[in-house]
Amino acid sequence: IEFKIITNDGTHESMRMLIDLKNIFARQLPKMPKEYIVRLVFDRNHESMCIIKDNTKVIGGICYRKYPTQRFAEIAFLAITATLQVKGYGTRLMNKFKEHIQKQDVEYLLTYADNYAIGYFRKQGFYQEIKMQPDRWKGFIKDYDGGTLMECYVHSTIDYGN
Ligand code: ACO
16 A cells, blocks of 8 residues: 555646546545536646555545645545445545645645545544634635535644554
């Protein structure tokens, strides 16, 4: 298992992995319009951390956008392929992601969690109570009716590695 940050850098390998990840999101997040998933996954402001099995196979990932001036990042999509859910990959992915984002000087994570994913996010240290001042994040991220806004504080000195 490997964790790789993939961006839309025009290479064949990145394109293939982003397409595989987009397909996992489309399947696992059926309420999200497919065009919206495609738009964000391939958007140059977004990056994705992919979980890669056997060197080539994308089995899940997280698509996010950093807001460097505001020192937070928004998680747009997160999913693990159906057959490999509830085996710990989602937890490992979030830990790797926190370890990565911590080095980018990000202090908070925000996400609109689907109702059935609230339990997962709680276990990963996300809360429904938003501690960030509204002027720091309001207007930067888009409101989304279908989910519950949750926040996670990324401590600058905690070792999230696993
Ligand atoms: N509700 C409550 N608890 C959950 C859920 C859930 N939906 N999913 C997993 N958990 C629990 C597990 O039981 C486990 O608990 P434990 O540590 O006490 O055993 C813990 O959360 C972590 O489980 P993992 O095995 O690490 O989780 P998994 O690999 O399945 O990844 C994920 C979790 C990403 C939510 C996955 O199940 C998935 O892809 N689901 C479908 C897509 C989805 O809902 N994505 C999130 C939507 S919101 C968004 O994208 C911003």
